[in-house]
Amino acid sequence: MDMQQKTSGPGPSAAPRIVIVGAGFAGLEVAKKLGRAGLEVTVVDRENHHLFQPLLYQVATAGLSATDIAEPIRKVLRGHESVTILLGEVTGIDASARRISLGDGGELAYEVLVLAAGAVDSYFGHDExxxxxxxxxxxxxxxxxxxxxxxxxxxxxxxxxxxxxxxxxxxxxxxxxxxxxxxxxxxxxxxxxxxxxxxxxxxxxxxxxxxxxxxxxxxxxxxxxxxxxxxxxxxxxxxxxxxxxxxxxxxxxxxxxxxxxxxxxxxxxxxGVAASPLAAMLGAETDKGGRVLVDDTLAVPGMPGVYALGDLAHCPGPDGQPVPGLAQVAKQQGRHLGESLVRHIRDGSPLRPFRYRGRGNxxxxxxxxxxxxxxxxxxxxxxxxxxxxxxxxxxxxxxxxxxxxxxxxxxxxxxxxxxxxxxxxxxxxxx
Amino acid sequence: MDMQQKTSGPGPSAAPRIVIVGAGFAGLEVAKKLGRAGLEVTVVDRENHHLFQPLLYQVATAGLSATDIAEPIRKVLRGHESVTILLGEVTGIDASARRISLGDGGELAYEVLVLAAGAVDSYFGHDExxxxxxxxxxxxxxxxxxxxxxxxxxxxxxxxxxxxxxxxxxxxxxxxxxxxxxxxxxxxxxxxxxxxxxxxxxxxxxxxxxxxxxxxxxxxxxxxxxxxxxxxxxxxxxxxxxxxxxxxxxxxxxxxxxxxxxxxxxxxxxxGVAASPLAAMLGAETDKGGRVLVDDTLAVPGMPGVYALGDLAHCPGPDGQPVPGLAQVAKQQGRHLGESLVRHIRDGSPLRPFRYRGRGNxxxxxxxxxxxxxxxxxxxxxxxxxxxxxxxxxxxxxxxxxxxxxxxxxxxxxxxxxxxxxxxxxxxxxx
CATH class of the missing domain: 3.50.50.100 (FAD/NAD(P)-binding domain)
Incomplete structure (x- = not known):
């Protein structure tokens, strides 16, 4: 199945094909900002729901039920008619051809790729x-x-x-x-x-x-x-x-x-956690946690049109240390990148640097x-x-x-x- | 594992060993009545929760979540200290030896057996x-x-x-x-x-x-x-x-x-539904839906100390027809049998006939x-x-x-x- 046709939107358009991978805190905020600006976007996630991860331990210990902390992605983004949602697993990224492949054999072409697939558990080399x-x-x-x-x-x-x-x-x-x-x-x-x-x-x-x-x-x-x-x-x-x-x-x-x-x-x-395996598929430079190194605009150096944020990205903070892997960071980055991209696409404004505002821990x-x-x-x-x-x-x-x-x-x-x-x-x- | 020792309760006692199979509407009501009378009872169910089945279709169609219509059996019966709960699947009933076998190789001896295991889907001979x-x-x-x-x-x-x-x-x-x-x-x-x-x-x-x-x-x-x-x-x-x-x-x-x-x-x-396969394991007479035929006291004829009720039992109604397979029937039967058994065990009163009071459909x-x-x-x-x-x-x-x-x-x-x-x-x- 080739989905290139479908995701190019209704009829020819000058706007780039934008694909967001991951509907966590980061990806969802980017999608909302781009959707509000009426830009055509495809969001791919392997789950049908956005998860409020900070409360996941409450589900594990029987305090809350799944429906309390999860919301269908389609519902969250329903108001944004230019946003298309695909339930699917990304299995490969071909950065030179600007295509991602999906688990069922489908493909998705992009001109702008936003990687926000989050983190996975890390067993420090003991996957067994x-x-x-x-x-x-x-x-x-x-x-x-x-x-x-x-x-x-x-x-x-x-x-x-x-x-x-x-x-x-x-x-x-x-x-x-x-x-x-x-x-x-x-x-x-x-x-x-x-x-x-x-x-x-x-x-x-x-x-x-x-x-x-x-x-x-x-x-x-x-x-x-x-x-x-x-x-x-x-x-x-x-x-x-x-x-x-x-x-x-x-x-x-x-x-x-x-x-x-x-x-x-x-x-x-x-x-411990490490970046989603998607980070490695991109082929960009990563840190020892597998996170994609990005510049302060959240762009991946050397890969025009590719951005990474949230737990999957290594983003420099003001003190030289990477900003921490927190929900509030992902959310702020998502909002920032969304606004920055809208301006960039609309009138060619340069991307703006991200500044993390700590809200406490x-x-x-x-x-x-x-x-x-x-x-x-x-x-x-x-x-x-x-x-x-x-x-x-x-x-x-x-x-x-x-x-x-x-x-x-x-x-x-x-x-x-x-x-x-x-x-x-x-x-x-x-x- | 032989559980006979454990379920006989603390020290010798004249009260019979009572086992209830199933914590649906019927079994739960029996357990509550016997528990309130302080009688030692063991409740066996293969799930850890009681399910409010009339609303199950709402969970299937995304209207309610599991926690809304299910309650841990241990929580429901917590106040009854003489009631022991076992999570386990009954895999056999030896009515002559008065023992039931459990899926993990354990056994449970009984003097009084209350079968309330409900119904399963029936595919009219087309199990495929x-x-x-x-x-x-x-x-x-x-x-x-x-x-x-x-x-x-x-x-x-x-x-x-x-x-x-x-x-x-x-x-x-x-x-x-x-x-x-x-x-x-x-x-x-x-x-x-x-x-x-x-x-x-x-x-x-x-x-x-x-x-x-x-x-x-x-x-x-x-x-x-x-x-x-x-x-x-x-x-x-x-x-x-x-x-x-x-x-x-x-x-x-x-x-x-x-x-x-x-x-x-x-x-x-x-x-369509048929009685739980446990009905057949008992070896008593059943109707064509596999339901155990019981007399109007909910006792199984020819098997002293064995009772069946709810969807698993074929109980004669006033018009000669069996009473219907409804939650309210199971609940009424459970309350009735519980009270009737308490009197029967306490002072040898004869078991009383069950009368279904229809509350509407x-x-x-x-x-x-x-x-x-x-x-x-x-x-x-x-x-x-x-x-x-x-x-x-x-x-x-x-x-x-x-x-x-x-x-x-x-x-x-x-x-x-x-x-x-x-x-x-x-x-x-x-x-």
Whole structure:
């Protein structure tokens, strides 16, 4: 199937064929800006929904359901009639011929290519660990983690072997960054509060959660005080925090740390990300995380008409360091590139340099407990948590999502109840 | 693993070992009554959640999400400390030895067995159709149907072959009972309203929905007026209603009706149910739908201590006909058997006969359109629809579910928007 014909729009036109790969925070903002200007754009994504990734850990730990944090891409971009959406996986980029190939054999020609395909989990050269250490990037990942966590308790309730029971009730979370901290804290609350009275033969509140961090402290991107606070709060929730501890091996039912095998029910991976494999397909220069090096206008040097942004791009910041891989960065870059491109295409204005405006950094440790830092301004505890709740509800895409998530959180806050405790996939717990 | 030890409860006791198989409407009510009386009970279900099945079609058509209509069994029964819950599949019943076997090799001994495992889809001897005609019994079924329906539109948007486009946009719904009518009406509204502006190359409002019924009219369990009303409303929504039309064959991408092959994107099966295969495992007498024949106390004749109820049982009604397979019947039977058993076990009172009190019958044809009938009392249209909404929201298990579903419905009513339009599984559309 050749789609060149179709994507060239209705009739001949002087405007270039624009293709955006990825409808995450970055890609969606570019699409909105170009769509608002009436430019013909094709957005390709392999999922039919935009995902509010900062709350994905809540789906994994049964706090929210998929529909609360995901919105159909077609719905988000419905108002922009010049935007076409294709559900499909990009399998190759031929930068010299200016074509991308899709998984089903289709092709898409472009004159302007915006790469915003995000990041994938990185196992630091140990890809064989992926089968036994679940990452958290998609709704399917989150459902998988939720099913495994809940099924492990079901198995533990049934088994009569105390060692097996102990293993099933032990979870290893690898990586002490914000995602690892959020997962560990949220899992601990699930075990200690929500599930506490649900079983007869086991006590879920005795479940062990190991948070394993190779570096000397949790939340390395925050201040020392924030790290200490997070560690102390997590310990109070019963999480065993192991810093300066590198993972040596991950196998089925086991994780090797500090030279010893630790039996675990399952292992969650929040230790690192790398750029989407699409970055490598482009053939441009990349950094050691696989991110495409871009100039400060988000253009890929030496490849006219190609842009990269979000988690997939290495974009220089004011201090020489690359800007961090955060949702707010992706969103700001998307808006910037969209506006910059519209001017560039309309009247040939030069592309403008991107300046990141940090809006502060948050990590959630548990109910009532969060850290927020922006420069010298640092908050911890209840107020940071509440501010986080308000901001995240506000940032959710649809009005309906905001209302529903508010109710779920309020209800959960009052009752410790989690409505999304459903196993909808069957899974082999020995795997 | 032998679980006999565990399920006999803490220490010796004169009370019998009671096992309930199935936590649907029937099984759950029995468990609650026995639990309230402090009797030791084990509930076995292969899912971890109780499902509000009357609204399952809403999950299949992207109106509600799984968490709205499902509740963890452990949560529902949490207050009853004498109730133990096991997640597991019953694979055999040895009625003479009074033991059931579980899928993982475990066994469970009983003195009292309550079978409430419900129904499965019946393909009238054509089990090979099952692979190409999706039934609607579980959350996994509903997610599967939703993904297929949404992906079919995505494929149709991309293909350049007009015949293939037409095929992908044709859905066959087999069976003109309440489930078939609800599915067809809800799908038609999804295509005509919710998705109408979402695509560029196809017009979802031109999607064909065929509702195929072998009998002379839709909603055979209702009055002739109700049938005519449903047919007329569905036609107005664009559904092609084919009565007196038997399905002759179902294959991948095709359904054979009236001697001709009709190309379809997918086929949904709402044509008939049979009792769960557990009914046959019991070895008792069954009717032609595979349902266990029970006496009016819901006891299985010739098998002391064994009871069957809900969709799996054939229970005589006052008119000699078996009572119908409805959620309200299952609920009433569950409450009745629970109370009756408590007295029987406590003081040897004889089991009491069950009397079904019909609360009326509803079927939903679409937004603002429903039929409700109880004896001579018949309502159609807006009022029946509104009453249905109120009743179903009230019947949802948890408080949180009620609030969320109310908001979703209100929002959807105002905007025709459906929040649950997510594809979370990938599927082969050619299959």
């Amino acid at each position: 660990w992926a089968a036994h250490a679940a990452g958290l990037k998609t709704l399917a990942d989150a459902h998988h983690i939720r099913s495994r966590a809940l099924l492990a308790f079901e198995e533990a309730e049934r088994t009569t072997d105390p060692a097996e029971q102990k293993r099933l009730m032990t979870t290893a979370v690898v990586g002490g960054g914000p995602t690892g901290v959020e997962l560990a804290g949220s899992l601990a609350e699930l075990c200690r509060h929500t599930l506490a009275d649900d079983f007869r033969n086991i006590a879920p509140e005795n479940a062990r959660i190991l948070l394993i961090e190779a570096g000397p402290r949790l939340l390395a991107g925050f201040s020392n005080e924030a790290s200490r606070y997070a560690e102390q709060r997590l310990r109070r929730l019963g999480v065993e925090v192991l810093t300066d501890t590198a993972v040596e091996d991950v196998r089925a039912g086991t994780i090797r740390i500090a030279g010893r095998d630790q039996a675990v029910g399952h292992t969650l991976w929040a230790a 948050t990590a959630i440790v548990g109910r009532n407990a969060a850290v927020f830092e922006q420069g010298r301004f640092k908050v911890r505890g209840w107020f940071a948590w509440f501010a986080w709740v308000v901001v995240h509800v506000y940032l959710l895409v649809g009005f309906q999502n905001r209302v529903q998530v508010s109710i779920q959180w309020f209800w959960r806050y009052l009752t410790y109840e989690r409505g999304a405790r459903l196993v909808t996939e069957k899974d082999d717990l020995r795997g | 159709w099952a692979a190409h005609a999706a039934g609607l019994k579980t959350l996994a079924d509903a997610h599967h149907i939703r993904s297929r329906a949404l992906l079919a539109f995505e494929e149709a948007e991309r293909t350049t072959d007009p015949a293939e486009q037409k095929r992908l946009m044709t859905t066959a719904v087999v069976g003109g009972g309440p489930t078939g009518v609800e599915l067809a009406g809800s799908l038609a509204e999804l295509c005509r309203h919710t998705l109408a502006d979402d695509f560029r190359n196809i017009a979802p409002e031109n999607a064909r929905i065929l509702l195929i019924e072998a009998g002379p009219r839709l909603l055979a369990g209702f009055s002739n007026e109700a049938s005519r009303y449903a047919e007329q409303r569905l036609r107005r929504l664009g559904v092609e209603v084919l009565t007196d039309t038997a399905v002759e064959d179902v294959r991948a991408g095709t359904i054979r009706i009236a001697g001709r092959d009709q190309a379809v994107g997918h086929t949904l099966w709402a044509a 509803t079927a939903i044809v679409g937004r603002n359109a429903a039929v409700f009938e109880q004896g001579r009392f018949k309502v159609r249209g807006w009022f029946a629809w509104f009453a249905w909404v109120v009743v179903h929201v009230y019947l949802l298990v948890g408080f949180q579910n009620r609030v969320q579903v109310s908001i979703q419905w209100f929002w959807r009513y105002l905007t025709y928007e459906r929040g649950a339009r997510l594809v979370t599984e990938k599927d082969d559309l050619r299959g």
